Amino acid sequence: MTNNKKNDLYNILLGQLLSQDEGIDAEILSNSALNAIKFASLNRNFPIFSSILSKASNDLQRNNTSLNQIIFDSHFKNPLGLAAGFDKNGVGAGLWSYFGFGFAELGTITWHAQKGNPKPRLFRIAKEKAALNRMGFNNEGAKKFFKTIEKQKIPTPGNRPCVLGINLGKSKITSLYEAHTDYALSLELLAPLADYAVINVSSPNTPGLRTLQGTQQIKKLIKTLKDLPNCPPLLVKIAPDLSNEEIDEISRVVKENGIDGIIAINTSLNRFNLKKLKIKTGNTLEIENGGLSGLPLQERGLEVITRLRRSTNNDLPLIGVGGICSARSAWERIAAGASLIQIYTGWIFEGPTLVPDILDGLILQMEKHGFRNIKEAIGSGEPWK
Numbered sequence: 006m007t008n009n010k011k012n013d014l015y016n017i018l019l020g021q022l023l024s025q026d027e028g029i030d031a032e033i034l035s036n037s038a039l040n041a042i043k044f045a046s047l048n049r050n051f052p053i054f055s056s057i058l059s060k061a062s063n064d065l066q067r068n069n070t071s072l073n074q075i076i077f078d079s080h081f082k083n084p085l086g087l088a089a090g091f092d093k094n095g096v097g098a099g100l101w102s103y104f105g106f107g108f109a110e111l112g113t114i115t116w117h118a119q120k121g122n123p124k125p126r127l128f129r130i131a132k133e134k135a136a137l138n139r140m141g142f143n144n145e146g147a148k149k150f151f152k153t154i155e156k157q158k159i160p161t162p163g164n165r166p167c168v169l170g171i172n173l174g175k176s177k178i179t180s181l182y183e184a185h186t187d188y189a190l191s192l193e194l195l196a197p198l199a200d201y202a203v204i205n206v207s208s209p210n211t212p213g214l215r216t217l218q219g220t221q222q223i224k225k226l227i228k229t230l231k232d233l234p235n236c237p238p239l240l241v242k243i244a245p246d247l248s249n250e251e252i253d254e255i256s257r258v259v260k261e262n263g264i265d266g267i268i269a270i271n272t273s274l275n276r277f278n279l280k281k282l283k284i285k286t287g288n289t290l291e292i293e294n295g296g297l298s299g300l301p302l303q304e305r306g307l308e309v310i311t312r313l314r315r316s317t318n319n320d321l322p323l324i325g326v327g328g329i330c331s332a333r334s335a336w337e338r339i340a341a342g343a344s345l346i347q348i349y350t351g352w353i354f355e356g357p358t359l360v361p362d363i364l365d366g367l368i369l370q371m372e373k374h375g376f377r378n379i380k381e382a383i384g385s386g387e388p389w390k
């Protein structure tokens with residue numbers, strides 16, 4: 006990462022993160038950044054901190070009304086969000102707006118606290134702008150998550166500078182047969198904190214989880230959660246490794262069962278053209294377990310959104326994620342049908358200035374195409390100019 010890509014907030018809170026393959030373990034770097042973020046979020050309303058944060062965030066935020074949208078009854082200042090998995094325990098919930106995000110998805114949270122898979126389990130592949138992870142839903146569990154959010158004194162849903170989604174998964178110790186009760190316990194507790202909630206049935210690192218994408222399983226899961234008295238807008242996050250026919254089928258089923266949106270895509274078991282590439286363990290990606298993220302997912306992410314747009318008949322909000330690492334890839338995802346987009350690996354490699362770079366790029370494209378609001382760009386098919 007070049008120096009001119011960094012900014013104050015980056016230097017204060019994020020340090021080096023994942024931007025190189027070698028050196029300190031990627032997870033240790035992420036965790037030390039998250040500790041700084043946690044401290045800053047808890048103290049963000051103290052005058053001394055709030056003035057430092059506001060100054061530092063000045064060049065990351067964009068307040069352009071052409072980027073505003075109301076979706077899931079929430080007001081999104083802009084369509085760019087932080088994807089699930091970076092802030093698994095919600096420690097930065099009060100801070101993501103300072104980084105310029107219009108929304109942030111916290112989690113994945115499971116009902117039971119769990120350690121996740123043995124380390125090392127997160128690998129940088131800097132040259133390819135990619136990462137491989139097999140974290141396995143390490144998180145502090147739903148009860149601790151509730152307290153973490155409470156402590157940060159975050160405004161209630163509907164009154165936040167940054168929309169907050171809560172992404173839910175199945176605890177490893179819960180059987181697949183009982184998965185619906187596990188998700189329901191978490192959602193019942195966390196619903197009052199969520200602008201929207203996500204059923205994550207697509208992470209590759211919890212054995213059997215992806216089978217919950219099957220027609221009968223997903224129906225049962227949606228019905229159980231929708232029957233809760235306080236269910237917020239509910240989305241499903243799907244895998245990139247589904248066939249096109251499976252994508253059509255899951256679109257049909259979730260739509261029929263009252264789902265409010267689809268997030269595509271999670272990390273991939275496919276290695277694309279990187280099968281022979283060796284990572285830090287000495288093994289090639291072909292034999293190393295885990296989900297691939299970042300640039301290699303860009304094309305598949307676009308394909309899946311295009312397919313979903315068609316199979317949902319354009320009437321379900323889609324969130325596009327996977328390999329977005331420039332304004333152009335962000336525009337292409339929106340033009341293909343995504344109402345909102347998310348970034349993770351690209352943000353790690355490019356640094357926080359990727360947020361204003363993308364937002365400026367979107368504003369410019371809208372001007373070039375004569376659009377007054379981002380809504381007009383969604384599914385327009387208009388090329389990057």
Ligand SMILES: Cc1cc2nc3c(=O)[nH]c(=O)nc-3n(C[C@H](O)[C@H](O)[C@H](O)COP(=O)(O)O)c2cc1C
Nearest residue numbers: 088089090113138270271298299327328348349350
């Ligand atoms: C280290 C790491 C951890 C992740 N953890 C989660 C998770 O807990 N839940 C989830 O739904 N997605 C998780 N993801 C997937 C991302 O949210 C995203 O769908 C995927 O990485 C593709 O986007 P990207 O190419 O911008 O990274 C994780 C990704 C990474 C790299």
